[in-house]
Amino acid sequence: MLNASTVKNVLRTGLLGGLMSSGGGALGVENIQFNTDVLDLNDRINIDLSQFARSGFILPGTYPMVLKINGQALREYAVAFYPPEDDPKASEACLTSEIVKQFGLKEDGGAQLAWWRGGQCLVIESLPGMSASGDLASAALNVNIPQAYLEYSAINWDPPSRWDDGEPGLLIDYNMTVLSSSQKYKGTSNGLSGNGTVGANAGAWRLRADWQARIEGRNASNQQQRMTWSRYYAYRAIPSLRAKLVVGEDYLYSDLFDSFRFTGASLNSDQSQLPPNLRGYAPEVVGVAKTNARVIISQQGRVLYETLVAAGPFRIQDLNDAVSGSLDVRVEEQDGSVHTFQVETAGIPYLTRPGEVRYKLSTGRPSNLRYGSDGDVFGSGEFSWGISNGWSLFGGAIGDNNYRALSIGVGRDLLAFGAVSMDATQSHTSLSGEKLSGKSYRIQYSKNFDEYDSQVSFAGYRFSEKNFLSMSEYLDARYYGLYENFEGTNQYDEYGNRRGPVGGNKAAYTANFNKQFRDLGASIYLTYHRQTYWNRPDAQRWNVAVSRYFTLGSVKNMSMSLNMYHSQEYQHKDNGVTLSVSLPLGRSGTLTVGADRAQGKNGFSTRYSDRFDDRNSYQLSASDTSTSAYLSHTGDHADIDLSASTQGGDYSSLSLSARGGGTVTAQGGAFHRSGVTGGTRLMLDTGGVAGVPVRGYGAPTQSNAFGKAVISDISSYQRSAATVDLESLPANVEATQSVTQLTLTEGAIGYRTLDIISGEKAMAVLRLPDGTSPPFGATVKNEKQQDTGIVNDGGSVYLSGIHAGEQMTVSWGGAEQCTLTLPMNLPTDGLTDTLQLSCLMVGVNHSRPAPLTEKSTDTENTSS
Structure with missing residues (x-):
């Protein structure tokens, strides 16, 4: 069946192809001569080609x-x-x-x-x-x-002159999880947890308030409720300095010193404003969930990430690259068990491009989520200077009335052998009348071995003397005490993360390595962290994952994976190993059979995962002690995960997780899926047309009843594209503009319009008041000034975007010449039923007759 685009292209091709006379003038500013004899027209005089007559x-x-x-x-x-x-x-x-x-x-x-x-x-x-x-x-x-x-520009990256600060607006993002569990002899327990961001944008400024909440209890009388506004802050980009200014409650993001919370201001060189290949390293968290589990990643009590994961190995890679220091990971299994561990976010070597200076400046008062202001006013500053092509010099200082630390280091690009940096830090602390002084040394290495399909994401080693304290350790010691006064006991914060004695760090080893064996279809992934102390037991964690694809008989794309982990922190040990074999089943399903050993117990499990469509997937699991189900839905307004499990007759649970948000601007608003809470997003305006599927990099989302849709998977300072999913367009909708591109600053609410034509399509014959037809080549536009058709021989035209009773204008000779009104009763089949429409001249006083609605079967005036 012909559509509007096809007909328009045929008409344009018929107009331009073969019309130009070989004796015509040059294609510059001279008029082009057309040979109208090649046209099969009944009326060669009534032709308007003025819009094509000059190149x-x-x-x-x-x-x-x-x-x-x-x-x-x-x-x-x-x-x-x-x-x-x-x-x-x-x-x-x-x-x-x-x-x-x-x-x-x-x-x-x-x-x-x-x-x-x-x-x-x-x-x-x-x-x-x-x-x-x-x-x-x-x-x-x-x-x-x-x-x-x-x-300078690069693929998918624009210079600052093209960055867009977006529109003023309001936003609210959320990540909520509801859990209901029933345990034998203990009854039913219900819980609600979540985190999110409320914000407003005004020009280049972003105002944000981060919140986190947790409600737990077996009934209304013994519920424990915690609702915390973890941060109030405002920030903006300063493109001329390639920096980010933050005012309010923030965390110290440093390449030299540990992170801690403070209230004040900071001005930092922003790596995200650099081209992608010059940006830093974002940490990742790997682990194994024995059942469907809730994973909570926090730092110093602030929840950074929370999600539901299905049973089996998990790998979280979408944390913000500004996160630094130790991360607390809490895995809450649906059988009621909980295990925690820490991840060290060691960075890549501190290198700077030749001639460039990177810096980070901060001042304010340290603060604590529980106690508020904590300590004296401090100041910190650090820099990195690219001395030459291979060498970088960096250093910094931080301190208040009772604490001072000075750091200096050097980085070297080893070219084919990777990159390395070394630094030393000297601290002086006055605490409870005691003066402590110590040094800390660090070395970091990074290398991509492309020729061997392997990568050392980072490898780091730090050695600290007994009396060395970082700023964050100094602040913690004010409440928890130093290691020698703590007697090795442990404390837990309000989110269940272990807090032990402060200080006493001796040596830390960190490594992250992966290797591809493409000929064998295998890969190996390794993470390792070990922390030793002067006066207490060591802590360590390692994880090894090995996988291989293979073919067995007629079954292709089978895979086998082995995942081993070990965790030891204070007196707590956790070891586990999982072996699984997966094979494709059906069109898109996967059947996985596995065996595992954890905490001295053996287990066997079977999992089947599949998808109903591009938006809905599920996983069914069964083991020797439990059964579970996991459903994931990608919606227009939110991402929803549903999880249910039972363990014999002793335990059962049901969880629901939702991640989404809402955005409002002067142009309108929409509910939508949410990526990074409070992050960058793009509002698309489809001109009031509902149901238009648009997408960024993920699944499409449809415009709402007001013709608005918000896409949240938009990167900051990186050229992003939003497209109309043409294959899923409704039959009565046509996209004359299907792609838009832009580069947004961090936290911006971008706004773009897409040229969408909606309405029915039909063949029509136009008649002027004197019975003649508009000239061949005249254009028809709707009330939005969108092209809806080109007049063919005898006044025939294929119209798109038809709405009952709407007016359209017909132009030729460089001006609007007549208007037509569409009938209230439109034809049921626009390609066989032809409308007879009167076109009334513009500027002529006359009584406008009702539009003709009779159907015509006169094929002489009908163009296909």
Whole structure:
């Protein structure tokens, strides 16, 4: 069946192909001569080809166009076309200062620009080699600029001149988990936990308030409720400094010193504003869940991440790369058991590009989630200077009235052998009348062995003298005491994470390694951390995962994996090993049979996972002691996970997790899925058309009843694209613009419109009041000024975007000539039933008759 796009393309091809006379003028500013004899028309006199008669000519006026720089689509602008002073019959795009800012010109390139029309429009010739032309067919303004004039750019990364701060607006994001469990002899217990962000955007400023909550209890009388606003803060990007300014409650993000919470201000070089290949390392958390489990990752009591995971190995890789220091991981199994461990987020070697200086400055008062302000006003600063191609020098200092620390280090790019950095820190502490002084030494190494398909993400070693204290240890010691006064006992914070004696760190080893054996279809992944102390037992954790794909007989894509882990912290030990074999079953299902040993017990399990469609997947599990089910749904408004399990007749549980958010701007609002809480997002406006499927990088989401949709999987400072899912468009919807691209600053609410035509489609025959037809080549537009058809021979036209009773205008000769009103009763089949429509001349006084609604079967005036 023909659609509107197909018919329009056929008509345009018929107009342009074969019309140009071989004796015509040049394709520059000269008029093009058309040979109308090649057209099979009944009326060769009633033809309007004025819009095609001059190559590249666009009638003076203002048009919505997508700006394209060297073929790269940016955002849409209202572009005005004016006749130049030396050629009143031509037209030229007016490139305003707002559009020129998107070019990303170097300072020396911008200095030589000239302007016309009173300084409103750029003189294109003032930048040698530059050209600009409009294309009405694709609604694009194509600008070509020699690369020598442009700032540095990379794939999917734009220079700061193209960054978009987004729209003013409000947002609320949430991550909620509801748990109900029933245990023999203990009754039923219910719990609710969650975290999220409430925020507002105003220009480049982002105002945020982070919250976390937990409600637990067996009945209403003994419920324990904790609701905490963990952070109130505001931040903004400062592109000229490639830095981020934060005011309010924040955490110290340092490459040299441990993280702690404080209230004050910080100005930090922001690696996320650099091209992707120059950014830092984001930590990841790996582990094994014995059942469907809830995983909570926190730092100093602040929940960073919470999610439901299915039974088996899990790997969490989407933590913010600004996180540093020790992370507390709590795995709450659905059988009621809980195990915790810590992950060290060692960084990659501290290197800086030649000639560049990175810095981080912070000041304020340390604060505590439980106690509020904690300690005296402090100040910290650090820097890294790229001395040359291979060497970087870095250092910093931090301190208050009772604590001082100074650090100095050097980094070296070893080229084919990776990168390494070494630093030393000296601390002086005055605590309870006692003075402590010590040194700490650290070395870090990183290397990608591409030729061996392997990678050392990081490898680090730190040695600290007995009396060395970091700033965070000094602050903790004010409440928990030093290691020699603590007698080895343990405490737990409000989220169940173990808190032991402070200080006494001796040596820490950290490594992360993975290797691919492509010929064997195998891979190995290893993480290791060991912490030794001066006066208490060592702590360590390691995890090894080995997997291999293979074929057995006629069964392909089978896999075998072995996962082993060991954890020891204070007097608590946890060891486990899991061996599993997976094979494909059905079109998309996977059957996994496994055996495991944990805490001295053997277990056997069977899991089957599959998906109903692109949005819904599930997993069914059974072991010798329990059964469980896990369902995951990707919705337009939220991601929802549902988990249920039973363990014999002694224990049963049901969990529901939802992650989503809501965003409101002056243009409208929408509920949506949520990625990073409080993070960057894009609102798409489909012109009031509901049900339009749009997507970023994940599953599509549909525009709501007001024609708004929000996409949350948008990266900060990285060029992102949003597209219309053309394969899933409703039958009565057509997307004339299906892709938009932009680069948003951190936390921005981007806003873009998409050109969507909705309505029925039908063949029509247009008649003027005198009985004649509009000329061949005339264009039809709806009330939104969207092209809905091109008039063919005899006034026939294939119309799209038809709404009962709506008016459309028909233009030829460079102006609107007549208007038509669509009938209230539309045909049921637009390709066989033809509308007979009267087109009333614009500016003529007459009584407008009712539109004709009779159906015609006259094939002489019908064009296919």
